[in-house]
Amino acid sequence: MGPVMFLLVPVCSGFAIAMVTRPPNTDWAAMLLAAFITLSFLVAFKFEGLLCAVLAFPVLAVGLIIGAGLGHLFRRHVVERLRHQITGVTVIFALTPAIILASHRAEMPALNRTRQETVSNTIFLKAAPQEVWADIQSIDSINATKPLLMHFGLPVPVRCSLERKGVGAKRTCYFENGFIEETITEWAPPYSMQLTIDRTNMPGRHWLGFENAAYELRQEGSGTRLTRTTTITSHLYPVWYWRYFERLGVSSEHEYLLRDLSSRLNR
DSSP: OOHIIIIIHHHHHHHHHHHHSOGGGOOHHHHHHHHHHHHHHHHHTTSSOHHHHHHHHHHHHHHHHHHHHHHHHHHHHTGGGOSSHHHHHHHHHHHHHHHHHHHHHHHHHHHTSOEEEEEEEEEEESSOHHHHHHHHHOBSOOOOOOOGGGGGTOOOEEEEEESSSSTTOEEEEEETTEEEEEEEEEEETTTEEEEEEEEEEOTTOTTEEEEEEEEEEEEETTEEEEEEEEEEEEOOSOHHHHHHHHHHHHHHHHHHHHHHHHHHHOO
């Protein structure tokens, strides 16, 4: 999904609505409600996650408002001066789907390119690397203060299980609604563990992929500096809007895990 879906379609929708209604009869709330109902439908049928819908709503709302404003100006200064107003409006309505379709085809090469992001978070723990290493392999339960985004649909980790130790071992991390399956690709206790992510089952996140994860431990005095890194892939555009939230979401997941680890080791 890209600029055509998030920007051009709502602008065209707002423009079309304004073309067939006059300002006193235009219900701005109705347009926003229609966008809200559409997003609610996608969430209810698990086509999209709640957080994605919450983040998409402001962009769609702004597009609708801009489109409606342009539509009213176009109607007042162009359409109402035409001799055959109905014909003019009909031509505009016929061109709108063609513009959207042509724009979508033009943006397809960009949408097909996989965008990769790497996010790292670090924490200092008052424990030796050996103690930290024992706690990051397998986690029976995760209990920490939830970041803000987890209250709006960001997946909440519950536990992680490791079938055995060493390269090639399978590790599964369970969430309240879904799971991630991983394979260990580097095993260097107690300083480094790297994993490739084989399968992700997260409802409503078909545009987001997880590539790999890593734990790096470095001794600092009597404690340990732990770095958690995750690499994701995305097909969501425009980048200037979604990149920040994608990175914030991954960072929030890291912070939740590291906070739990800190509370267990620093008791």
